[in-house]
Amino acid sequence: MQYIEVTELAGVRSAIIRFRSRGTALVFELYPMIHLAEPAFYEEVTARLRASCDLVIAEGVRGSTATRALTRSYRSLGGHERLGLVVQDIDFDTLGVPVICPDMSGAEFDDRWRRLPLRERAPLAALVPAYVAGMRLLGTRRFLARYMQLEDLPGDDEETELWTDDLVLHQRDRLLIDALTRLHHARAGRTEPFTAGILYGAAHMRAVTTALMDLGYRPAGSQWLTVFSLDDPGAA
Numbered sequence: 001m002q003y004i005e006v007t008e009l010a011g012v013r014s015a016i017i018r019f020r021s022r023g024t025a026l027v028f029e030l031y032p033m034i035h036l037a038e039p040a041f042y043e044e045v046t047a048r049l050r051a052s053c054d055l056v057i058a059e060g061v062r063g064s065t066a067t068r069a070l071t072r073s074y075r076s077l078g079g080h081e082r083l084g085l086v087v088q089d090i091d092f093d094t095l096g097v098p099v100i101c102p103d104m105s106g107a108e109f110d111d112r113w114r115r116l117p118l119r120e121r122a123p124l125a126a127l128v129p130a131y132v133a134g135m136r137l138l139g140t141r142r143f144l145a146r147y148m149q150l151e152d153l154p155g156d157d158e159e160t161e162l163w164t165d166d167l168v169l170h171q172r173d174r175l176l177i178d179a180l181t182r183l184h185h186a187r188a189g190r191t192e193p194f195t196a197g198i199l200y201g202a203a204h205m206r207a208v209t210t211a212l213m214d215l216g217y218r219p220a221g222s223q224w225l226t227v228f229s230l231d232d233p234g235a236a
Contacts, residue, residue: 001152003032003205006145011229019217026187027195032202035088036074037227053197056099063106066113076132084233102179173207
């Protein structure tokens, strides 16, 4: 199962995947997000959430100093003329459906970040600014897309897991899975249709898929949305 596809013809695409179970009218709809994209991608995601979802389960660590540092690499590229991409900014207040965020609080994330050894945190202070400077000067959409392709099973060419992954990915996955499990049990036995949209970064979707399948859900259709093409609109 592919979450993010990268091809020469279609560019970077995200698969919106529906999961159903015979035992419930509850449907989960996965939205694997890339946090830097063409504006049209976020507009289409917003329209779909508004039209098809009864509840949105959204990612978001609010008010965290550490996450601002970790996300600087893409936030600083939003609006860059050559790339023509924007940072994810979906206005939940306009969706017209309830939105819940089972993510860590900013204070909780910062506290756990500070507990990591300094030798593991310090490289970011040098690497992130250097990456941002290089991307703003010479970066291209093709460079950004190089490692975006993502499937449900790790590929042989995937990089070794980073030391930050337990905090940034796995601990937050567990919070998300707990929320999905509670929703599943709360809706068990009900017959009225109910769709929950899961709006999280694509890297979280492997854990989501495993959890849903353990609960008896299976993929029941998907549709591709273009995140961005590979051509730089602002290139000379």
